[in-house]
Amino acid sequence: MLKVEGIETWYGAIQALKGISLEVQQGEIVALLGANGAGKSTTIKTITGMLKPAKGRIEFLGKDITSMEAEDIAEAGIACVPEGRRIFPGLSVSDNLMLGATPRHNPSKADLGRDLERVFHLFPALKEFEDRLGWQLSGGQQQMLAIGRGLMSGAKLLLMDEPSLGLAPVLVQEVFKVIKAINKAGTTILLVEQNARMALLIADRGYVLETGRLTLTDTAADLLANEDMKAHYLGAHAHVKEARQRRHRARPSV
Amino acid sequence: MNPRTAKPLLLVALALAVLVFPWMVSSSYWLNMVNLAIGFSVACLGLNIVLGYTGQLSLAQAAFWGVGAYTSAILTTRLGMPVWGGMVAAFVVAGLFGVLLGIPTLKLTGHYLAMTTIGFGIILQLILINAIWLTNGSDGIPKIPSPSIGSLELKDPSTFFYIAAFSLVLLTWASIRLKDSRVGRAFMAIRENEMAAETTGVDSTYYKVMAFALSAAYGGFGGWLFAHSGSHYISPDTFSFDQSVVLLAMAVLGGNGSATGSVVGAVLLTMAPEVLRFLKDSYMMVYAAGIVAVMIFLPGGIASLVRTLPVSQRLREWWHTGSKAAQQVEIATDVTARARPQPAVLPVGAGSTGTLLTVKGLAKYFGGLKAVDGVDMEVRRGEIQALIGPNGSGKTTILNMLSGLYVPTTGDIVLDGTPITGQKPHVITSHGVARTFQNIRLFSALTVLDNVMIGQHSRSTTGLVPSIFQPASQQAEEAAMRKKALDMLDFVGLRGKEFAEAKSLPYGRQRVLELARALVSDPKLLLLDEPAAGLNAAETEALLDLLFQIQDQGITILLVEHDMSLVMNVSDHITVLNFGKKIAEGAAEEIEKNQEVIDAYLGTEVGNA
Numbered sequence: 001m002l003k004v005e006g007i008e009t010w011y012g013a014i015q016a017l018k019g020i021s022l023e024v025q026q027g028e029i030v031a032l033l034g035a036n037g038a039g040k041s042t043t044i045k046t047i048t049g050m051l052k053p054a055k056g057r058i059e060f061l062g063k064d065i066t067s068m069e070a071e072d073i074a075e076a077g078i079a080c081v082p083e084g085r086r087i088f089p090g091l092s093v094s095d096n097l098m099l100g101a102t103p104r105h106n107p108s109k110a111d112l113g114r115d116l117e118r119v120f121h122l123f124p125a126l127k128e129f130e131d132r133l134g135w136q137l138s139g140g141q142q143q144m145l146a147i148g149r150g151l152m153s154g155a156k157l158l159l160m161d162e163p164s165l166g167l168a169p170v171l172v173q174e175v176f177k178v179i180k181a182i183n184k185a186g187t188t189i190l191l192v193e194q195n196a197r198m199a200l201l202i203a204d205r206g207y208v209l210e211t212g213r214l215t216l217t218d219t220a221a222d223l224l225a226n227e228d229m230k231a232h233y234l235g236a237h238a239h240v241k242e243a244r245q246r247r248h249r250a251r252p253s254v
Numbered sequence: 255m256n257p258r259t260a261k262p263l264l265l266v267a268l269a270l271a272v273l274v275f276p277w278m279v280s281s282s283y284w285l286n287m288v289n290l291a292i293g294f295s296v297a298c299l300g301l302n303i304v305l306g307y308t309g310q311l312s313l314a315q316a317a318f319w320g321v322g323a324y325t326s327a328i329l330t331t332r333l334g335m336p337v338w339g340g341m342v343a344a345f346v347v348a349g350l351f352g353v354l355l356g357i358p359t360l361k362l363t364g365h366y367l368a369m370t371t372i373g374f375g376i377i378l379q380l381i382l383i384n385a386i387w388l389t390n391g392s393d394g395i396p397k398i399p400s401p402s403i404g405s406l407e408l409k410d411p412s413t414f415f416y417i418a419a420f421s422l423v424l425l426t427w428a429s430i431r432l433k434d435s436r437v438g439r440a441f442m443a444i445r446e447n448e449m450a451a452e453t454t455g456v457d458s459t460y461y462k463v464m465a466f467a468l469s470a471a472y473g474g475f476g477g478w479l480f481a482h483s484g485s486h487y488i489s490p491d492t493f494s495f496d497q498s499v500v501l502l503a504m505a506v507l508g509g510n511g512s513a514t515g516s517v518v519g520a521v522l523l524t525m526a527p528e529v530l531r532f533l534k535d536s537y538m539m540v541y542a543a544g545i546v547a548v549m550i551f552l553p554g555g556i557a558s559l560v561r562t563l564p565v566s567q568r569l570r571e572w573w574h575t576g577s578k579a580a581q582q583v584e585i586a587t588d589v590t591a592r593a594r595p596q597p598a599v600l601p602v603g604a605g606s607t608g609t610l611l612t613v614k615g616l617a618k619y620f621g622g623l624k625a626v627d628g629v630d631m632e633v634r635r636g637e638i639q640a641l642i643g644p645n646g647s648g649k650t651t652i653l654n655m656l657s658g659l660y661v662p663t664t665g666d667i668v669l670d671g672t673p674i675t676g677q678k679p680h681v682i683t684s685h686g687v688a689r690t691f692q693n694i695r696l697f698s699a700l701t702v703l704d705n706v707m708i709g710q711h712s713r714s715t716t717g718l719v720p721s722i723f724q725p726a727s728q729q730a731e732e733a734a735m736r737k738k739a740l741d742m743l744d745f746v747g748l749r750g751k752e753f754a755e756a757k758s759l760p761y762g763r764q765r766v767l768e769l770a771r772a773l774v775s776d777p778k779l780l781l782l783d784e785p786a787a788g789l790n791a792a793e794t795e796a797l798l799d800l801l802f803q804i805q806d807q808g809i810t811i812l813l814v815e816h817d818m819s820l821v822m823n824v825s826d827h828i829t830v831l832n833f834g835k836k837i838a839e840g841a842a843e844e845i846e847k848n849q850e851v852i853d854a855y856l857g858t859e860v861g862n863a
Contacts, residue, residue, distance in 0.1 A: 014758075034790075035762075035790050035792065035793070036760045036761045036762035036763075036788065036789065036790065036793065037760030037761070037762070037763075084693065136623075137646075138645040138646025138647075139645045139646070139692070140644070140645025140646065141645065141646065162788065165787055165788055166645075166692065166784055166787045166816060167645060167816060168642075168643070168644045168645050168816050168855050169816060169818055169855065169856050169857050170644065170854070170855055170856060170857035171644070171645060172816075172857075173857045173858075174857075194788060194789065194790045196790070196791070232790075232791065232792055233790060233791050233792075
């Protein structure tokens with residue numbers, strides 16, 4: 001469905017992507033993992049047309065979209081839930097959602113209404129705060145709104161950049177459940193996440209980025225079992241507990 | 255050549271150039287134009303302080319220019335005051351008018367501020383027109399005297415040029431010096447992020463008024479240069495809103511934030527119409543089209559173009575080699591190469607127990623929304639305490655009240671015996687509270703080093719005048735601040751990045767820089783709003799070690815965080831909020847098992863979240 005071939009993207013004199021190739025098949029959830037500054041968000045921005053690659057090719061449903069403008073790419077059927085939510089703070093929840101439908105061609109009122117109901121069904125809190133302005137929502141509600149807005153576009157492919165950022169654990173679990181449900185209902189998903197474990201638990205496959213290059217790709221199950229992955233991206237919890245114990249030994253009074 | 259020896263030589267060359275200039279340009283018409291351009295340049299230097307440094311849009315600069323011109327003209331023609339006295343008066347009176355404009359506009363930003371400054375400018379012009387008893391109305395004031403040195407009257411444009419050029423060099427020098435000082439950094443901090451500037455200890459009210467006053471004083475000085483040269487006649491229509499717009503165009507075209515840039519812009523825009531006059535009827539159109547073209551192709555102005563040229567970068571490096579700051583950075587780097595200094599561990603002595611922060615009945619209502627609804631809480635000295643709860647439960651609102659960004663609806667906050675309820679953020683910072691933000695708020699366009707230097711604002715004292723003249727005491731304070739900043743960057747692992755722009759750092763490093771900026775203010779209490787958000791497992795682990803090291807220095811931490819792998823492991827004590835109310839409190843082990851907390855917040859997959 002999405003085919004990225006050897007893209008290189010620069011920020012001025014700094015090369016952020018040094019030849020990234022990846023594929024997303026129809027119906028998949030693909031996780032894009034890696035440390036800060038590895039190039040995950042840059043990859044997303046390059047696919048959505050916010051940044052233009054210096055080299056490489058991006059193909060969506062067999063069509064070359066490499067040099068298309070962001071709004072045309074959105075119209076072609078790729079929606080994005082950007083990092084840090086980026087909702088419209090001065091607009092109401094329902095206006096935010098309706099704006100998500102901008103890329104659709106002459107949608108019927110009934111269709112829009114049905115999709116809106118679907119979003120409200122996924123996120124009952126949004127229904128409750130339908131008339132509230134974007135900035136009045138809490139961080140978690142804003143994230144829900146950003147995802148809902150992405151869904152309203154009726155996109156075939158949804159790119160999600162760090163959807164769990166700044167959410168309470170119970171909400172993180174909720175968001176991942178929703179992602180899985182959206183996928184089951186037919187939307188293909190490319191998911192960028194720091195929370196590698198959670199991402200791989202719902203993903204089919206994963207790619208790992210390091211300093212602008214792909215270093216590892218495998219099925220989600222194999223990545224979860226991979227020793228390198230455990231050490232660098234998954235194992236925080238175990239390590240942290242050790243740190244705590246070390247500290248308790250060092251400072252028994254605390 | 256070594257810059258140490260080259261700098262005096264350059265100064266001599268500049269003086270010579272100024273000296274011979276009037277002989278090179280023999281036409282008195284062109285010399286008058288040059289003097290006029292210098293008057294504009296000085297006004298633009300002022301505009302650059304308020305707009306370029308401090309980020310406040312002012313469209314009243316021509317009015318201050320007029321206040322300066324009229325002050326001196328009235329005093330010298332009516333009261334027979336010497337022209338030099340008029341100069342001082344122009345500077346001071348315009349500065350006072352700047353304060354007058356500064357105070358009511360403090361709460362305003364963006365287009366609201368611009369509107370107010372336009373109104374202010376128009377009012378001043380109307381006063382000039384209508385207060386005939388004082389200003390002679392629209393007839394203007396003719397026969398304004400020239401300044402004299404001894405018996406020599408500087409009447410013709412070539413001699414006045416020396417005065418003008420000398421003041422321009424001096425005022426440009428002052429404004430460049432100011433940029434790289436404690437006061438200049440405070441200005442730029444306000445421009446970059448006013449809220450962060452406040453919580454970092456910068457009294458934005460004070461510095462904004464100061465910037466407006468200084469800007470107006472420069473404007474007044476420009477007016478003095480204008481009144482006592484050229485036609486020696488002034489009238490109100492010169493000091494119009496249009497002229498303010500032209501001054502703004504000069505400052506922006508030259509390069510917003512660059513003192514030399516604004517001078518270049520002023521000279522260019524004063525001279526260009528004269529040079530273009532051969533185009534007859536269409537010359538103003540060409541002139542306007544030129545401005546539009548520059549703004550489209552050089553949005554950062556001429557200064558930004560010059561700045562990015564490789565040759566000017568090399569020049570700048572050469573200029574700074576051997577400067578005190580560069581030496582200090584180098585020496586510190588050497589030391590790091592040899593042995594990484596361990597941060598001093600503060601003695602955890604008698605004063606280290608008991609309560610540092612007491613919060614009683616704290617509440618914040620936004621209209622009908624009770625964001626925080628009567629929370630009691632204590633933070634014990636030397637501990638790491640976590641504040642957790644669902645999104646929207648009021649955690650950040652509490653941090654905002656503790657750091658002074660919100661005034662509580664009711665309730666009391668006592669820090670170390672001092673009530674700090676409802677105090678301004680910079681006051682609270684000076685009492686020993688520092689914080690970081692959920693969505694990082696750095697001074698993005700400033701260097702890493704400057705960010706951490708601004709962090710010490712509340713622990714330093716250099717004021718406006720020493721910031722410009724930089725006496726030994728200022729230099730000593732500056733060096734001490736720089737050393738502390740470098741040590742701090744070392745501590746958090748950001749050494750080697752001193753001169754990188756803050757926004758060029760990757761996300762995770764930006765979080766660390768924000769932490770360094772907070773720590774360097776010597777806080778008793780450090781408030782962290784989701785420090786692990788966006789960090790991966792390895793970075794979170796590094797953060798955890800850093801938090802323990804900070805605790806070892808005797809700093810108490812109050813942490814808002816959703817990453818339970820961090821919270822459950824660093825916290826000595828956890829407070830849980832839901833719907834603005836406290837629902838649980840205790841050690842990590844108790845909280846993990848609390849059914850109400852699990853239902854509202856943790857969910858069922860704590861172990862592998």
